[in-house]
Amino acid sequence: MRIVLDAIGGDHAPHETVKGAVQAARTLGCTVLLVGPEAQITEELHKHHTRGLDLQVIDAPEVIGMDEHPAHAVRRKTHSSHIVGLRMVRDGKADAFVSAGHSGASMAGALLILGRLPGVERPALGTILPTGKNPPPLLLDVGANTDCKPEYLFQFAQMGSIYAERMLGVDHPRIALLANGEEQSKGDRRVQEAHLLLLESNLRFMGNVEPKDLMTSHDYDVVVTDGFIGNLMLKMGEATVSLIASTGKNSILRNLLPRLLLGMAPTAALAALPGKGRWRALAGALLGGAGLVGASLYPLLKMRSQMDYRSYGGVPLLGVKGVVVIGHGKSDAVAIGSAIQRAWETVQSHTVQTIAEAVSATSVPRPPRAPRVPVQVSE
């Protein structure tokens, strides 16, 4: 199997991308095609032991910057790693495309070069939610499309269900719609209409799910939402985690000295009593106390890493004619390696073919208009 990696994409490229590619080639035994400015990638590759590994460098001299408009960039920069890499997939020279670079450019490029599967209205970007559950729930769309129609949401459910079955090992996955309440009347008009479509489908539709259950409930495997909302939700989750981590760290560090003194007070009193061993008592307390303070920072750091979206490798772009895995911009070598592995597994599992068959076999009905309710609010 041949996986194309955008070797110049991501905040830590090409150092971490090349390192991740070497690791993946070794672990998976597959061919990794490194696309990017040839001299730079080759130089980076020479830092590694690559004997016996199938790593090839494909020249793509242009680079799409993070501040460029995706649709414009992919049309103009035809010698960029995105376009060169995706063309290889289209032309059958590679089986999958992986990039931790400009994700908008990856999606726009995939649409332009690979195109949509027949019958797919809009491709969707899925993401694995870092809830600690196993198997983890899939949320889609998290950014490929704003302004989704109910029919698109229906197809996201269909594609997500197949992905969960094939890739996450879920039997007959349970689907939910993201809304601000469980009742069928919740959500905006699009959600209400998609709700009706899903009720009538042969998917295992469980109803609406609220954010609080999204993170903790074990009752859903695939959660469907509009790309604008999904993207905002991910960002809100990340922002809240960051805010709490920094508030917590500051709070611990700010009060470190008074708290140390407070904790030491009884010990100091004990040491001040006349008799032998007072210095030993003080030293013992200091040692014990320091160990405990260090340990009190540990759960905070651990929690942060558990909720870190970076640690989940790549997420799939579903609905295009080929396997496309999009990594987080902050990916390190481990994340790149797992993104390549995810691409590898996606090819192996025939997920794209299964989606193509399912979509072409189902005609998406026009949604009935949901009944108009003047005020919809949840507690």
Next chain:
Amino acid sequence: MRIVLDAIGGDHAPHETVKGAVQAARTLGCTVLLVGPEAQITEELHKHHTRGLDLQVIDAPEVIGMDEHPAHAVRRKTHSSHIVGLRMVRDGKADAFVSAGHSGASMAGALLILGRLPGVERPALGTILPTGKNPPPLLLDVGANTDCKPEYLFQFAQMGSIYAERMLGVDHPRIALLANGEEQSKGDRRVQEAHLLLLESNLRFMGNVEPKDLMTSHDYDVVVTDGFIGNLMLKMGEATVSLIASTGKNSILRNLLPRLLLGMAPTAALAALPGKGRWRALAGALLGGAGLVGASLYPLLKMRSQMDYRSYGGVPLLGVKGVVVIGHGKSDAVAIGSAIQRAWETVQSHTVQTIAEAVSATSVPRPPRAPRVPVQVSE
């Protein structure tokens, strides 16, 4: 001034609502009209010292349950606390309505009984974001309307700006639109069109704001979004905080013993050395260590209370003909007291009249169509 309180609304009613009313009547020196089942409220009121306070019980025998559909409930239950209370405001017998009960019923009731201010397309529910900033930013709409048009978002900005000026003491408030990126091309079509409307308005529009800046930046006073998205964002924030708090607490408690032992190990070694004072050393370390472990739980609890939406009293429903303040369902007496105080301040500040004048003086232009961009995704 006469404030109507829905004495039977909220998870802790009537115990906490009546207690909060007594406190508010004492602090503010205003009349508090307690609406609810008369016998029950009167009995509760007798538990308090109310001499010299102006507290009146108004009978409203019907109760709207939390699981009832808001629009249906307010039409059917005309003797409920919501409807009886709001009618008093409409008929000039009271100056403001406060409820911690079914918030959907409060909004539907306010629309039905008070109606919209002339020119207001849709009323909006604002909320104060618990960021620790002063003055705190106002986010609206957080649940009064799903399916907002760009013109509604424009009016939310207008109403929010006046509220921030009058009620939060912000001079010439800075407005932002919630989106998944700062660039003008981000957001869904409605956000892009509202962006254009706001750029051409005389409001102090700063552009788009992302979730990460929503919680930390000092560059915005009012953030505007659709009610469905705003409601989801609040819930996502709450869910993330809850998840982190429970994960953190579990993580601290689960590892308490091994961590205690680890922290004590050097001390134990010290105590095991031959010589005097070894027991004193051990006792000192245990005392010091226990103090520090207790203190390490403190920042977590503090953080949770800082981010607790309950502690912010009531939030305003802007755009209706009267002052309506909606409290959190979990309100205790303190929260009820501050909701009544917020209502009192809103009446004092003539916020509703100012909004009425501003809205009637501005005609909302039809939005130009935003340019269509195929793929819009942010990193």
